[in-house]
Amino acid sequence: MTKSRGVYMKAKLAALLVGTGLLLAARPLVAHHAFAAEFDADKPITLTGAVTKIQWTNPHAWFYIDVKDETGTVTNWGLEMGSPNGLMRSGWTRNSMKLGEVVTVEASRAKNGSNSANAKAVTLKSTGQRLFAASSQQP
Amino acid sequence: MKRWFIVAALAAIVAALSPSLFAQWPLWPIPGVPKGTDGKPNLTAPAPRTADGKPDFSGIWMRYDDPEPNGTPPGRPPLVKGGNAGVGFKDGLPFQPWAADLQKKRAAEGGLNDPDGLCLPQGPLQYHIDPQPLKIVQMPRQIFIIYESNYGFRTIYMDGRPLPPQGEPQPYWHGYSIGRWEGDTLVVESNNFHGVDPSQFHGVEPDGFHGVGWLDHRGSPYTEAMKLTERFRRVNYGELDIEFTVDDAKAYTRPFTVRVSQHVVADGSELIEFICHENQMFLKLTGRDNSGGPPR
DSSP, X not given: OOHHHHHHHHHHHHHHHHHTTOOOOOOOOOOOSOHHHHEEEEEEEEEEEEEEEEEOOSSOOEEEEEEEOTTSOEEEEEEEOOXXXXXXXXXXXXXXXXXXXXXXXXXXXXXXXXXXXXXEEEEETXXXXXXXXXXXXXX | OOHHHHHHHHHHHHHHSOGGGGOOSOOOOOTTOOBOTTSSBOTTSOOOBOTTSOBOOOEEEEEOSOSXXXXXXXXXXXXXXXXBTTTTSTTOOOBOHHHHHHHHHHHHTTSTTOTTTTTSOXXXXXXXXXXSOEXXXXXXXXXXXEETGGGEEEEEEOSSOOOOOTTSSOOBTTOEEEEEEETTEEEEEEEOBOOBOGGGOSSSOOTXXXXXXXSSTTOOBOBTTOEEEEEEEEOSSSEEXXXXXXXXXXXXXXXXXXXXXXXXXXXXXXXXXXXXTTTOHHHHHTTSOSSSSSOO
């Protein structure tokens, strides 16, 4: 087997394993930015909604979801993840989440009271796959 | 084959594989990686050497989180853990009174002005403990260290030049570094760092010094007077040991030494570009300007 073919096989194996929806090992791959200055670990929140915008950007990827409350009011929330580097090393690609897809996010709210939060994990409703978000909350 | 066995086997494979295997960044095998009889990299093989016989530090390195679960070996300086340089000392770091005040204030703010969050160059110890990898490029007359985080870049001159007199050049975010060999140890001395000016600290972070002089993520400060000595040892193929001595009489009552451990990244992955200012929401969420940096 040539070296490049070995790499290709490894990539295929990785894709297969990700495809099985197995839980990926959580490791503190990204601690970028001062989590405690922005977010409150004592204000956890779980949000479910359809993805309206994805920003695959440095220093942190952000995505936005429309969350409907019990009265039917829709609020758009912004969720911070790790850097694209950290997310890629955790098994994400920029196509892991798609516009319109319904996701459930485990997060910590922003200290400034806005509808923003730091995502720790994202579960894709379509597959049940739960991905860690390379959150800077990890030590 | 029974289903449970397949599931268990897959789980075992996932547990055994490093997360970098999942990365979509192209992998390309590194030549010369020593292999064991099982074909896997032999990380305890001897360190490679350059043509002139010196240990070769070149490669991608990543913070090693807990290399000594049984504690610090006798006679060795304590490891930096959890972003805290002083965690291994019974009484913490030997701060001067003003430096202790500033550190407390920075820690209480949750890292509001940590250069990491501001997309500014981190302190030299912060870079060594960052969870993003670094790359060492070793040449006979100079050595480069490139940090993925915030694109830190250091040049270590190996050509025999002395350190410039303290205060003569403008202070550099990454300092001015020269290196020499003591046996197989690379000794790097640095000075003229951009640091906090204690005469401007009156209980609040001085204007114009946001993100400056952060030794660790607890906000332990350093000044322009800091003389830094780093002793790099490639213990074996897989491990890099760095002793880090801070001598800064303006901020600390005595010099102290801490240690950082790095492990090699041998799977063929590379640094990935990191353009920190692309979408800087940190300043916006902390009530500050979102167009060009913190308020001055």
